[in-house]
Amino acid sequence: MNTLIYVSCLGFFCMIAEILNQRKLIIPVLVLALAVIFGLNLSDWNHGQTYFNNMVQVDNFSVAFSGLAIFITLLLFILASEFYAASDTHISDYSAIIIFILCGALMMFNFNNLAMLFIGIETLSISLYVMAGSRRFEVKSNEAGFKYFLMGSFMSGFLLFGIALIYGASGTFYLDKIYQYTQTNSANLPVTFHVGAVLIVFAMLFKTSSAPFHFWAPDVYEGSPTLITAMMSTLVKVAAFAAFYRLVSHTFLYVFPSVETVIAISAVLTVSIGNFIALNQTNFKRLLAYSGISHAGYLLLAIISLRGNTESSLLYYAVGYSVSTLAAFSVAMLVFKAAGNENIDALNGLGKKNPLMAATLTMAMLSLAGIPPFAGFFGKYYIFSEAMKNGYFYLVLVAIINSIIGVFYYFKPILAMYGQPANEVDVKTNYANNLVLWVCLALSLALGLFPDLIVGLL
Secondary structure: OHHHHHHHHHHHHHHHHHHOOOHHHHHHHHHHHHHHHHHHHHOOOOOOEEEOOOOEEEOHHHHHHHHHHHHHHHHHHHHHHHHOHHHHHHHHHHHHHHHHHHHHHHHHHHEOEHHHHHHHHHHHHHHHHHHHOOOOOOHHHHHHHHHHHHHHHHHHHHHHHHHHHHHHHHOOOEHHHHHHHHHHOOOOOOHHHHHHHHHHHHHHHHHOOOOOOOOHHHHHHHHOOHHHHHHHHHHHHHHHHHHHHHHHHHHOHHHHHHHHHHHHHHHHHHHHHHHHHHOOOOEHHHHHHHHHHHHHHHHHHHHHOOOOOHHHHHHHHHHHHHHHHHHHHHHHHHHHHHHOOOEHHHHOOHHHHOHHHHHHHHHHHHHHHOOOOOHHHHHHHHHHHHHHHOOOHHHHHHHHHHHHHHHHHHHHHHHHHHHOOOOOOOOOOOHHHHHHHHHHHHHHHHHHHOOHHHHOOO
């Protein structure tokens, strides 16, 4: 709980720094403070507690995912130092909103009450609506913010209505009490409870950009500033899936047949739509958007296999996916800035002009494709194994086939970098991007070689 309080204070620090005209201190202080908070968060390991009249629950699951979220945000702020260098007059606003997005994510990791889940989702979402449309003089950014706001607000209605039906049936918002209610009345639960559970699952499928509620993702990813797209692909997706897993495993275990079919159908649609549509993408951010959709489908297998030991598998996959995606966006930011466009052909000939950067992006793409020895391979392996143990053979078969299909579009940037003539573009590297690149790739390789570093935690 202290982690959430400390992070919230950083948001207020950003606003105070603006008043005192100390904008240059914001990024260094935030990076240092997040590193300290990361360590303080780990001090809660094996010290589970509840706060705010049991509305917030700190356990190893929440500590692990909170640490991942803080680490991702720290890397994003390192990238922000260069990304917002030309618009430093707004750096306090952007930084404060990103911190509040992190606050929303932390609440989604620690909720023990459906009201707290809603507050966390809305804190994250409203801040994200603003950041998606933060390039107010760009039409695509305006469209991204507006589209995300409209569709997100609509799905918030689904979430609220579902929570209301659950409360009407069980008389409580608390996860453990709802679980006890379903356990006691498993044979004669009212229809309203089942409908409420399905509506909440629909809302969570939207938040995770899973089919058939994935329509917003490609346009919003493309229109948003690249740094915010990187945040959506990593921090926001991790928060949504961790909250989804916590909700289903702590609350809906005894009504799981009601939502199992919904999640299974969504998983098949998500991996298929994400991979097949990604094959025809020419815009790099849209390609990664559909890549993120396909990975959401793989992560749904962890949700549906919750009777097994999938907490560790979910965490491992989230870490591997996040570091690989951040590495890809670190390269993309520099190339897009130099080329003036966000298409894959902006990467043409990068292997000759900047071999190190091209090798970095290549390894990130290989990890996302699930090719050893990177973390992406073992992430899929652990999730598929748990799904197989729980009897979802056909879902795993569909996922494996789609993983093979995914290799083709992950090689599109690689072929552009090494198989096309070089562009007349001078891509300049900087310390911040290089640092993030090396950290992400080192982690991806280390976790691929030593997966027990993460798998054994939960």
